[in-house]
Structure formats: structure tokens, C-alpha cells
Amino acid sequence: MDLALVKKLVKLLSESDVDEIEIEEDGKKIRIAKNAHRGYMVGARVPEQVMMEAPRPAGVAAPVASAVGALAQPLPASAPVQPASAQNIHEIRSPIVGTFYRAPAPDAAPFVQIGSEIQPGTVLCIVEAMKLMNEIEADIAGKIVKVLVENGQPVEYDQVLFVIEKS
Amino acid sequence: MFKKVLIANRGEIALRIIRVCKQFGIKTVAVYSQADMDSLPVRFADEAVCIGPPPSKESYLKIPRIIAAAEITDSDAIHPGYGFLAENASFAEICTTTGIKFIGPSAEMITSMGDKAYAKETMKKAGVPVIPGSDGIVESAGEATEIAKGIGFPVIIKAVAGGGGRGMRVVREESEMEQAYKTAQHEAEQAFANGGVYIEKFFEQPRHIEIQVFGDQHGNAIHFGERDCSVQRRHQKLIEESPSPFVDDALRKKMGDAAIKGCKAVGYENAGTIEFLVDKNKNFYFMEMNTRIQVEHPVTEQVTGHDLIKLQLQVAAGERLPRKKIVQRGHAIECRINAEDPEHNFRPSPGKITDFHMPGGFGVRVDTHSYTGYHVPPYYDSLIAKLIVFAQTREGAVSKMLSALDEFTIEGIKTTIPFHRQVMQDERFVNGTFDTSFLDTFQYVPEG
Numbered sequence: 001m002d003l004a005l006v007k008k009l010v011k012l013l014s015e016s017d018v019d020e021i022e023i024e025e026d027g028k029k030i031r032i033a034k035n036a037h038r039g040y041m042v043g044a045r046v047p048e049q050v051m052m053e054a055p056r057p058a059g060v061a062a063p064v065a066s067a068v069g070a071l072a073q074p075l076p077a078s079a080p081v082q083p084a085s086a087q088n089i090h091e092i093r094s095p096i097v098g099t100f101y102r103a104p105a106p107d108a109a110p111f112v113q114i115g116s117e118i119q120p121g122t123v124l125c126i127v128e129a130m131k132l133m134n135e136i137e138a139d140i141a142g143k144i145v146k147v148l149v150e151n152g153q154p155v156e157y158d159q160v161l162f163v164i165e166k167s
Numbered sequence: 168m169f170k171k172v173l174i175a176n177r178g179e180i181a182l183r184i185i186r187v188c189k190q191f192g193i194k195t196v197a198v199y200s201q202a203d204m205d206s207l208p209v210r211f212a213d214e215a216v217c218i219g220p221p222p223s224k225e226s227y228l229k230i231p232r233i234i235a236a237a238e239i240t241d242s243d244a245i246h247p248g249y250g251f252l253a254e255n256a257s258f259a260e261i262c263t264t265t266g267i268k269f270i271g272p273s274a275e276m277i278t279s280m281g282d283k284a285y286a287k288e289t290m291k292k293a294g295v296p297v298i299p300g301s302d303g304i305v306e307s308a309g310e311a312t313e314i315a316k317g318i319g320f321p322v323i324i325k326a327v328a329g330g331g332g333r334g335m336r337v338v339r340e341e342s343e344m345e346q347a348y349k350t351a352q353h354e355a356e357q358a359f360a361n362g363g364v365y366i367e368k369f370f371e372q373p374r375h376i377e378i379q380v381f382g383d384q385h386g387n388a389i390h391f392g393e394r395d396c397s398v399q400r401r402h403q404k405l406i407e408e409s410p411s412p413f414v415d416d417a418l419r420k421k422m423g424d425a426a427i428k429g430c431k432a433v434g435y436e437n438a439g440t441i442e443f444l445v446d447k448n449k450n451f452y453f454m455e456m457n458t459r460i461q462v463e464h465p466v467t468e469q470v471t472g473h474d475l476i477k478l479q480l481q482v483a484a485g486e487r488l489p490r491k492k493i494v495q496r497g498h499a500i501e502c503r504i505n506a507e508d509p510e511h512n513f514r515p516s517p518g519k520i521t522d523f524h525m526p527g528g529f530g531v532r533v534d535t536h537s538y539t540g541y542h543v544p545p546y547y548d549s550l551i552a553k554l555i556v557f558a559q560t561r562e563g564a565v566s567k568m569l570s571a572l573d574e575f576t577i578e579g580i581k582t583t584i585p586f587h588r589q590v591m592q593d594e595r596f597v598n599g600t601f602d603t604s605f606l607d608t609f610q611y612v613p614e615g
Contacts, residue, residue, distance in 0.1 A: 096232060097217075156216045156217040157201075157220075
């Protein structure tokens with residue numbers, strides 16, 4: 001994904017009346033949308049390396065154009081840590097550094113709770129880094145037994161976020 | 168002054184930066200790979216953020232994670248150290264756009280000095296002597312010969328896209344040119360997929376002498392004298408010293424003035440080093456400019472009495488460079504202690520250090536991140552410690568280095584300590600009559 005191209009698109013967007021641009025090329029897709037409302041915008045599959053800095057808004061009325069890519073990345077299965085029923089337990093760890101959010105928007109319901117049933121591909125949370133919202137997906141089927149991080153808390157690479165009981 | 172600095176590096180330089188920040192009352196954030204979980208920088212930083220698995224490109228080179236770490240810790244500046252992202256213009260720019268101060272020059276300065284052809288052109292325009300050579304790519308052996316006759320044999324043919332000594336051919340007389348040109352081109356095509364070659368004057372056994380420069384945000388530029396880094400193995404520096412035994416006051420003044428001209432020509436900010444090639448007749452030529460703090464900065468600190476990392480922070484925070492004249496006093500030598508086996512062609516020797524004892528005393532300084540029980544990881548460079556000595560004279564420094572090396576104990580892995588000990592006793596080194604060809608003929612004798 002050409003970073004220079006993405007930068008040009010963001011600039012284009014912020015200077016025009018267009019609300020949204022979606023481009024697909026060589027199997028890579030990027031969607032860039034303006035934040036009309038203060039919600040977390042989640043876009044299509046984008047490689048983690050494509051980082052965008054939201055340009056500073058020119059004035060109060062100008063909408064903040066943020067380039068958004070969602071990293072829909074299934075997490076690598078990590079070795080379970082618990083001693084006893086180790087077979088059944090699976091940890092979901094953060095693949096990146098950032099801020100953990102439990103819901104798609106501040107006033108929305110959390111993606112999952114304790115007891116939620118999940119499938120491979122279920123979105124569990126968002127980790128925000130450099131104004132990019134990255135969706136963290138489950139890579140197994142099971143039930144959430146523990147949520148180890150609080151909403152808005154910073155997380156580091158490989159930090160355990162959820163404990164799943166495999167089904 | 169900054170409230171919190173994130174150190175985007177590891178090892179001895181990360182610890183060095185943390186120490187300076189502590190002295191200033193600046194909070195520190197260490198980012199680390201999983202291989203560095205038990206490292207001293209992680210231990211002594213106020214906060215630490217894991218940014219990835221061991222491989223550098225999954226951790227210390229991962230720009231998004233480092234910036235994210237700065238964001239979640241509310242760091243207001245990032246010190247990139249040396250290596251890794253220190254000369255990555257993209258990283259410097261992202262820091263700036265994210266509102267984090269990059270402790271170093273601007274992205275533009277990094278880019279322009281990183282382009283060898285542009286850097287050379289810029290220095291030439293500023294009146295800094297540069298290595299005579301062709302203006303860009305040479306299209307034929309005939310053209311090469313003409314240029315060579317103009318600048319004088321011997322010349323060296325180099326690959327435009329090159330490095331690592333490949334795609335290079337020395338030509339000593341006209342009759343050799345045709346063959347050498349074809350071979351160099353072919354090698355370049357094979358190694359770099361780019362057969363473009365250029366010509367430069369070739370110097371037999373030059374010295375590598377560099378000038379430490381500093382620019383501030385107010386247009387000032389000063390220099391801190393020279394470092395002689397001629398003792399190199401395959402273009403890797405092993406021993407550095409200041410002042411250079413080859414440089415007299417007159418040459419120092421000329422080189423220093425040239426370095427300042429170069430600095431001002433680009434409006435340079437923060438620490439930088441201008442590397443020169445010096446021939447037997449004390450002619451000096453610009454080689455390249457490094458837009459970062461260097462490994463060997465301690466020898467300059469010892470003879471000038473200035474803490475260069477501290478100065479980096481001050482300049483980045485907007486302070487002016489010191490107005491008082493920089494004076495060199497005494498002599499300092501640094502030996503890079505690497506986790507390598509000198510008996511087996513310096514092959515890397517990672518592993519657990521079972522016993523680590525550093526020398527000490529007046530004028531003996533060790534910059535290291537190693538300790539007893541430390542596991543030297545295999546993923547990064549092999550530098551495990553820098554041993555720096557300072558004395559009133561060069562003779563005193565060499566003697567002090569020898570006794571410090573004798574005392575320096577590192578067991579469990581192989582290190583270059585015995586190698587340095589032998590160099591300190593080599594006649595050419597002791598007399599100061601060495602150049603970049605020194606290690607080509609130096610014979611290391613395996614110790615029993």
C-alpha cells in the first residue's frame with residue numbers, strides 16, 4: 001500500500017465535500033471516511049503498516065478527517081498459562097501497542113462480555129494506535145471467561161486481553 | 168525541558184540516555200522487544216512498553232508501535248539513539264506530525280545527507296573539500312579513462328547502488344581500466360540489479376577522521392574536535408580515539424572550519440558527525456555526514472568535558488549551544504567490546520554471561536548494559552560494552568587501556584577483549600602510525 005497515495009487521498013478528502021473514499025487494488029482495500037459524529041469509524045482490511053496521521057482541522061467547523069483502517073487480524077494462538085484445565089483455556093493477546101476499547105463507540109454496547117459466545121472472526125475489541133482503530137478478532141470458538149483490561153487502558157505487545165474457554 | 172522522553176533503542180545507548188534523563192528529572196519510557204525483557208534499560212526506565220517479538224523489524228523498527236507507545240505514555244519527545252530508526256526520515260517526520268519532538272535533526276536534513284550524491288554536492292557548494300570523482304554514472308570504459316586521467320590514478324570504480332565492498336575495483340593505470348570497468352559493472356548488475364558505476368579518486372591507506380558537530384535551533388553550529396576511527400575491520404569501527412595522533416592544530420582548524428561550513432550549509436540541528444578521509448599528505452576530503460549521535464561519542468566527551476547526550480536534549484528543547492570555546496584536554500581511547508570470537512574470524516558469540524566484572528578507577532569508564540547472568544541475545548548487534556579511558560597523554564591512555572582490559576572479566580561467552588589487548592601492544596598502534604589498512608596486516612595470536 002503506497003503511503004504517499006494514502007496521504008494524498010486524506011488530503012483530497014479533507015479539502016472536499018466528499019465524505020468517504022473506498023479503493024480496492026491488488027487485493028488490498030482501504031476506506032477513508034470523515035468523522036461526522038464522534039464515533040469510532042471502522043474500515044476495511046488494511047495492512048498494519050499503513051499509518052495515517054489525521055490532519056489538524058483548519059477551524060472549529062471543519063470535520064476531522066481521519067484515515068481509518070481496521071486491522072482485522074486473527075491473533076496467533078498463544079500457549080495457555082493456567083496449570084489445571086490448561087487444555088480448555090486460550091488467551092487472546094494484543095498484537096500491537098495502543099489503547100484498548102471494549103465497544104465500537106463510547107456510548108455503544110461492548111463487543112463482548114463475560115459469558116459471550118464467540119466464533120473465529122468475532123470482533124472482541126478495538127486497540128487504537130496513532131488514530132487507527134484496529135479490530136481484534138477471535139481465532140477460535142468458545143466463551144469469554146475473563147476480561148483482563150479496562151476500557152481506555154493502554155496495552156502493550158502481547159498483553160493478555162481476554163481468557164477464553166474453548167468449546 | 169521535556170517532561171517525558173521515550174527511548175526508541177536498546178542496550179548500552181538506551182541506558183546512557185536514561186541516565187542523562189534521570190539527571191534532568193525527565194521521566195523515561197523504555198520500549199523493548201520480548202528478548203530484552205530482563206535488560207537494564209527496562210529495569211531502570213520509569214515505564215516500559217513491550218513493542219514486539221525479538222526480531223528488530225518486528226519491534227525496534229516497528230514505527231507504529233513505537234509511536235503508539237509514546238502516545239499511551241504521554242511522552243513528549245523520542246530519542247532514537249543510534250542505528251535502528253535514528254536516521255529514518257519517515258520516523259522523524261511521523262514524530263513531528265504526531266506532536267512528539269524527535270531528538271535529532273529534521274526529516275529533510277536526514278534525507279538530504281542520506282543521499283550520498285546530494286550530500287557531496289551540498290558540501291562542495293559550501294566549500295568543503297570532497298573526493299574528486301565523476302559527476303554521476305560513467306557510461307563507458309573510455310569515459311572512465313578520461314575522468315581518471317583528469318583526477319589522477321589510482322582511481323576506484325564503485326557501484327552506484329552498492330555497498331559492502333562489492334562492485335568495486337581499484338584501477339592503478341590506464342591499461343587496467345577496460346577490464347576493471349567491465350568487471351565492476353557486471354558485479355554491480357549481479358549484486359544490486361543496477362550496473363551503474365561511478366569513479367572516485369582512490370587513496371592508499373587513508374585515515375578515517377571525523378568531526379563531531381552540533382547545530383542548534385538558533386542557527387549556531389560548533390564542533391567538538393576530531394575522532395580518529397581508522398582501526399576498522401571490514402568497515403566496522405573497533406577502536407576510536409580523540410584527539411587523532413595524526414592531526415596537528417593546523418589541520419584540526421581546517422577540518423573543524425570545513426565541518427562548520429557544511430553544518431551551516433544545511434542549517435543542521437542537533438548532533439552530527441562529518442566523516443573525512445585524510446591522506447598521507449594531510450589533505451582531507453568529505454566522505455559522508457551521519458545525522459545522529461554515534462557509538463564513539465564518549466571519547467569526545469572525555470577530552471572536551473561536555474556531556475553530548477545532555478546537549479542533545481538541551482538543543483532539542485530549544486536551548487542555545489555553549490558559547491564558550493570548546494577545548495580539548497588530554498587523550499581518550501575507546502575499545503568496542505563485542506560478543507565475538509577473535510580466534511574464529513570474529514564470529515558472533517551470543518549466550519549467557521556467567522561472570523561480568525568491569526574495570527574502574529580514575530579515567531576508566533564503561534558504558535554497558537551487560538551484567539552477570541545477562542543473556543546476550545542473538546538478534547541484535549554484538550556490542551556488549553564500550554571501554555573508554557582518559558589520561559593526560561596518549562601514552563598514558565594506551566597504558567591505562569591495557570590494564571583496564573586486563574581487569575575486564577567477561578566469562579561464558581567469547582569477547583574481543585583479548586584482541587584489543589593485543590592491539591594496545593602493537594608497535595604501529597602505540598606509535599600512532601596506523602591507518603585504515605592497520606587491521607589488514609594485524610595478526611591476532613590466539614591466547615592459550
